[in-house]
Amino acid sequence: MVGKKDKPLFTPGPLTTSTTVKEAMLRDLGSRDGEFIGVVKKIRGRLLKLAGVSQSQGWEAVLMQGSGTFAIESVISSITPPEGKWLVVINGAYGERLLKIIERHGFAVDAIRNAENELPNIASIKSTLAKGGFTHVAVVHCETTSGIMNPVADIGAATKAAGCVYFVDSMSAFGGVEFDFEACQMDFLVSSANKCVQGVPGFGFALCRRAALEATEGYSRTFSLDLLAQWRGLEGNGQFRFTPPTHTLLAFARALDELEGEGGIPARAARYRKNHESCVTGMRAMGFTEYVSEDLQGHIITSFVYPTEDFDFEEFYDRLNDKGFVIYPGKVTKANCFRIGHIGHLFAEDTEMLLSAIREVAGEMGLSLA
Ligand SMILES: Cc1ncc(COP(=O)(O)O)c(C=O)c1O
Missing domain, CATH: 3.90.1150.10 (Aspartate Aminotransferase, domain 1)
Incomplete structure (x- = not known):
């Protein structure tokens, strides 16, 4: 049950969080503090564990300040080579947003659209990719516009058959939907703190196939949203490059405990x-x-x-x-x-x-x- 004062939020976010998650924020930790660096390291490992993968299997969790869209923009603007071309699979407003971000960065892109209450058409994704020239495919997992659940494994198979990098906006699904992460063949998945893990808003995260991340050297179009630099910072001295949302991260560590306590x-x-x-x-x-x-x-x-x-x-x-x-x-x-x-x-x-x-x-x- 939620606290007396706050109304329950039957929304896509911000979401209702537990009192104990909110209480975990009642501390001021320095960003260079050993305890805080330990919290961040543990969060990164636990996010991979939630996906059923690990660093030793070639995966990395990169945390990025801001709301979920900032993490999406970080990934898109950091992983696209100058000659890259995206195919965006759209059946709702969040798919349209992916397209807008790609266009804003001036990357080449085509979109395949279906109605908002229809699944993407796998055959047309395959035939579009077969025309060649595409390097990256993007889709939204749960299209929060309507609530439809997109077939991310089938789209992953088509993406990989075409030799493309696969990006999934799993903002509203990750942590609250069972799926076989590896079977979906994603290279980059993005979600955020205040969705199904039930932390408070303040950062997003990308689960990245390390080889795909390392292949992006020199691609980033922005300074602060540079995914590779953020990863290197987190791996190097364990710190964010710029002021981290310390309280949000403490709440998130608690939220991960609560997710585990609930039974995963x-x-x-x-x-x-x-x-x-x-x-x-x-x-x-x-x-x-x-x-x-x-x-x-x-x-x-x-x-x-x-x-x-x-x-x-x-x-x-x-x-x-x-x-x-x-x-x-x-x-x-x-x-x-x-x-x-x-x-x-x-x-x-x-x-x-x-x-x-x-x-x-x-x-x-x-x-x-x-
Ligand atoms: C699928 C999806 N993508 C992106 C976003 C945007 O996230 P934010 O509002 O945290 O930037 C949302 C938010 O609900 C979402 O559901």
């Missing part, structure tokens, strides 16, 4: 799945429907279609907020939706309380649901 990714995924299932069951019983079909939908976040054409989401949101629950507006472009997130320090009872509040609000607003 399988247990966390099971809790999120339960949150998702009870939410969908309750919402359907009230007459709401999901935007993404059940077989494609992940358990991270769900988009619900507006129940009526004149549905006033602002009023719905405000009334729920007044009752102490925070949900999220929609982000899909082709339908009017709102979103309910299932991740963070939220449990079955929180979902049940949200559903009761939604029932009350639906009554207050006179929504004529099924």
Whole structure:
């Protein structure tokens, strides 16, 4: 259960965190302090362990200050050779964001688009890659726009068959979804502190195949987001190159303890799945429907279609907020939706309380649901 003062956040982030994660920040450690350097080193090892890999197997975890997008931009702007060309697989706003970042850096790029409630088409990815000229492929794992879960292993197989570097934005999935990391053949995966590991916001991280990272010498287009330099700093003296988010890192170390204590990714995924299932069951019983079909939908976040054409989401949101629950507006472009997130320090009872509040609000607003 969340603390009394804070409303539970049924959002894609920032997320509700445990009191103990927040309490872990009540210290001031210097960035050169041996204890702090030890915390950072341990976090890097534990992130690899969560993915089921290790440094000795050729993997590196690089931490980068900022929100998740900064880590994405760090990787994209650091790993693209001057003659590189990206293929971006898009079925939502976060895929579009990857494209924008690539374009902003002036890299060559093509995009393959599918509707926001459709999976990427593997055959067209393969045929596009077969035309040649591509060096890198990027896709979003769980498209938080809709909640759809993309087939990162199949896209990985197509990417590798074409000899390309594979980048996955696993921001909202890593730590909360079971998947065989190595089988997906990713070279770079990005996520952030305040998603499924349930730390507080402040940094992102990239899990990098060391050989792919080392091959990027001289490619970085920015000074502060230079991934290779950041890795070398962390490996060299164990420090960030610039002021680290010390408190966030302490909270993250605690969040990793709590993830392990819960039973690791399988247990966390099971809790999120339960949150998702009870939410969908309750919402359907009230007459709401999901935007993404059940077989494609992940358990991270769900988009619900507006129940009526004149549905006033602002009023719905405000009334729920007044009752102490925070949900999220929609982000899909082709339908009017709102979103309910299932991740963070939220449990079955929180979902049940949200559903009761939604029932009350639906009554207050006179929504004529099924
Ligand atoms: C898939 C995905 N990519 C990128 C981001 C952006 O992360 P941030 O807002 O931390 O920059 C998010 C945030 O929810 C996300 O879900």
